[in-house]
Amino acid sequence: MVLSLDCMPVFTPTTLKAAEIPVFQTRTSLLEELGAKRITKAEALSLYDQMCAVRALEEMIYQLRSGAYTPLAGKYEYQGPTHLSIGQEAASVGACSILNWDDYITSTHRGHGDSMAKGYAAILAMAPAQMQTRIAHYKIVVKATDPEGIRSELISDHIYRSICELFGKEHGYCKGRGGSMHIADFTLGHLGANAIVGGGTPIATGAAYASRYLKDGKVAMCFVGDGAFSNGITLESLQMATMPQFENGLQGISAGVPVVFAILNNLYAMTGQTHGELCDVPYLACRGWGFAQDGMQAEVVNGMDVLSVRASMRKAVEECRAGRGPILRELITYRYYGHSLSDPRKAYRKKEEETAWREIDPLLTFGQQLMECKLATQADLDAMYQKAFDRNAVEAVKAAFSPDPSANELYKYLYAESSAVTVPAAYAQAKTLIPIERTKRDDKGQILYKDAIKEAMVEEMARDQRVVLYGEDLADYGGAFFVTSGMLETFGRERVFNTSISESAICGTAVGAAMAGLRPIVELMYFDFALQASDQISNQAAKWHYMSGGERTVPMVIRASAGGGKGYGGQHSQSIESIFCHTPGIKVVVPSNPADAKGLLKTAIRDDNPVLFVEGQLLYGMKGVVPEGDDILIPFGQAAIKRAGSDCTFIGWSYVVNEAVKAAEILQTQHGVSLEVIDARTLVPFDWDTVIASVKKTGKAVVGSQAVKTCSFTAEVADTITRRAFDFLDAPVERLGAAASISPQAKAMEKAYLPWAEDIVKTVLALVGKKV
Ligand SMILES: Cc1ncc(C[n+]2csc(CCOP(=O)(O)OP(=O)(O)O)c2C)c(N)n1
Secondary structure (H helix, E strand, O other): OOOOOOOOOOOOOOOOOOOOOOEOOOOOOHHHHHHOOOOOHHHHHHHHHHHHHHHHHHHHHHHHHHOOOHHHOOOOOOOOOOOOOOOOHHHHHHHHOOOOOOOEEEOOOOOHHHHHHHHHHHHHHOOHHHHHHHHHHHOOOOOOOOHHHHHHHHHHHHHHHHHHHHOOOOOOOOOOOOOHHHOOEHHHOEOOOOOOOOOHHHHHHHHHHHHHHHOOOOOEEEEEEOOHHHOHHHHHHHHHHOOHHHOOOOOOOOOOOOEEEEEEEOOEOOOOEOEOOOEOOOOHHHHHHHOOOOHHHOEEEEOOOHHHHHHHHHHHHHHHHOOOOOEEEEEEOOOOOOOOOOOOOOOOOOHHHHHHHHHOOHHHHHHHHHHHOOOOOHHHHHHHHHHHHHHHHHHHHHHHOOOOOOHHHOOOOOOOOOEOOOOOHHHEOOOOOOOOOOOOOOOOOEEEHHHHHHHHHHHHHHHEOOOOEEEOOOOOOOOOOOOOOOHHHHHOOOOEEEOOOOHHHHHHHHHHHHHOOOOOEEEEOOHHHHHOOHHHHHHHHOOHHHHOOOOOOOOEEEEEEEOOOOOOOOOOOOOOHHHHHOOOOOEEEOOOOHHHHHHHHHHHHHEOOEEEEEEEHHHOOOEEEOOOOOOOOOOOOOOEEEEOOOOEEEEEOOHHHHHHHHHHHHHHHHHOOOEEEEEOOEEEOOOHHHHHHHHHHHOOEEEEEEEEOOOOHHHHHHHHHHHHOHHHOOOOOEEEEEOOOOOOOOHHHHHHHOOOHHHHHHHHHHHOOOOO
C-alpha cells in the first residue's frame, strides 16, 4: 500500500530467533542502590512511606467492609467496590516513583494503589509553581507557607480527594461520578482507572501517541492485569503501539510510542489462573515477541520488590524518552485478598500459597532492608505505618462527612459545553506539504458529498494542528470510498496515517489522544465495524467527561460510512446509529446532503465531545451546493425543514430524507397531499422543538430511517411526539425503517428490505385517509 515499501516475493530459508527476555535479572538491593547513588536515604524512606499510604488506604476499605475501621465505626457505611491491591504496593510505588509529575498513567478496576502512588509521587516531584497550580485548580486551603509544609498538606489533600472519590463525594477527584473503579486525576497525568478489563491500554497508547506527536516528552505507564492481557483491546493496543511506521522514518519523525505496558501479574484473572489454566506461555512478557522484532524490550521483574521494579522501570522510561518505546514489563506480584471482599478464595487458592506470598510482603522485605542499612528501626517503621494510618483516618473522617453530590446534578458533566472556538497560537495555521487545493465547484457551485466531507477535514486540519486523521487504508489509498484521497499528500503521514485493522484500538487510542491534547478524527470503513469498537465508543469515549466530573474533555470524531442499497449483505449495510443514541455522552450526527456534511463535520471537529459522524454511502456521489468559506459551521441540534407542508410531517435523517423529498413531490403532484419534510441532521442533540411545532401544525407524523425498525431511534422520536403533542395528533405516529431482518445481497430482496419513497407515499396516504 505504501509505494516506497517493497512487497516483493522473498522465500529465503532462515530461522527466526525470538529476542531474549530477561527474567528476574534486574534485581538490586538498597545497599547497592545507595552505593551507586541511584537513591538517597530520604527517597528510600519515602518509598516506604508511599507504600504505607497505599496500604493504609486499602486496609481502610477492608476494615470498613467488616465494620472494624475504628475511626468511622458506626458512623459511615461504605458502598462501592472492594477490589483491593494489598500485596501489590511495590509495583505501583516502584513504577510511579520514577515518573515525572505530569507523565501519564492508566490503571485498572484494582487501581486505588496506582492512583495513590501516582498522586503521591507526583506531588513529591512538583516544583513550587506546580503546587500552586494544583492548589488553584482544586481550590485547596493551605495553611503552610514553606514549600515542604505545602507539599505535606497537598499529600494529605490527595488522600482526602482519593477517599472522597471512593466514598462518592463531591470533593472527590471525579466529584463522585467515577468512584473506585474510575478514579482519575488529570491534573497530574492520571488518565483513569478503568472498570473494563484492558480499558486503559488504548487510552495509554493514544496518550503516548499524542505525546510523541506533540513532542511534550511525556511517557505513559499503562498498568494492566494479567487477565486483561488476554483481552482483545489489550492485544490490539499493543499492535497499534508497535506499528513500525512510528519509528522507521515512514512518518518523518522516527520515535516509538512512549508507552510502558506494565503487566501487574498477580497470577489470577478473577479466579482463573493465568499459568497452567489460561495462558500457555511461561511469562506473559513472551507476548512481546508477537508484536515487535525486539520483543518490545520485554522484561520480567519481581513485582514484590520495590527497588527492582524501580530499577527496571527507570530503564523502560528512559528507553521511551529516547524514542525506543513501547516497552513491556511483567511485574510478578500477588494480591492477598480475592477479586473483591465478597470472594472467599477457598475454591481456588491454597492457604500455604497465601502465606508464602505474605512472607515476601513488599513492606516487610523493604522494611528489613531499611533496617539493615540503618535507615530505620522496627519502631520507626511501625511509627511510619501508624502515621500513614492516622493521616488516612483524619482524611477519611473528613471525607465521610463531606458533601454528597446533589441528585439534581445528575446530568451535569454529561456533555462538555465547550468547543475549539479559537486555536492556541502554537497549533494555529498548520503547515502543509503542498498548497491546499480548494475543491472545484461546478457552475452551480456544487460539489460531491464525499468531497464536502474532505473539504471540512482539510479546512479544520489546516486551522488546527491538533487535528489528526487515522484509520484503515485512508492514507495512500484514500479510504474504501476515496473520501480522504490526497490528504496524505497535503498533510503528511504524521497527521494522516493508516492503521492496522484494529477498530477497537482505532477508537480507543483516539480517546487517549483526545485526553492528552489532540483532536483526532478516526475513520471506520463500514458502520457495521463500530460494533467491534462499541466498547471504546460507548464505555470509554462517551463516558470519560462525565466519569471525570468534567475534568477532561474527549474531543474526537468517529466517521463511519453507513451502507444499505449497495448489495453488500448483512455485515456491510447496517445503519446502527440508534445503538449509540442509547449511550448518553456521545453526539450522533447524520447528514443527508453535501452542505450539511461539511458544516456539521466542521462543528464536530471543533466540538469538545466525542461525535459519531455517520456518512451515507448512497450519498457519497450526491452533488449539492456547498458554500465556500472556512467558517461556515452548522450548529448541532438544529433540524432543517427541507420542504414545508400542512397535511403530515415526515421526520428522518441521512439518506431517507432525500427519499422523503421525492415522496413529498409525488404526494403533492399525484395526490394533493402536502408533506412537510424535516431533516433531523443530528440525533444527539435532537431538535425536538422544530419537530413538535411541525406535528402540532399538521396533526400527523411519520418517522423514518434506514435503520432496522425494531428498537430504532425512530421509536424514541415517535414516543416523544406522542407525549408532547398528543392533543394535536389525529392518528398514531407511524414509523418506517428497514425490515426486522438481515440485509440481503439479492437486489430485489434488498429493495424490499429498505424503505424508499414509495413506502413513504403509501404510509402518508394511509395516515391521511386516502386510498392508495
Ligand atoms: C471486559 C471485562 N470482562 C470482565 C470483567 C469482570 N472482571 C472484573 S476484574 C476481572 C479479572 C481481571 O483480571 P486481571 O486483569 O488479572 O486483574 P486482577 O483482578 O487480577 O487485578 C474480571 C473478569 C470486566 N470488568 N471487564
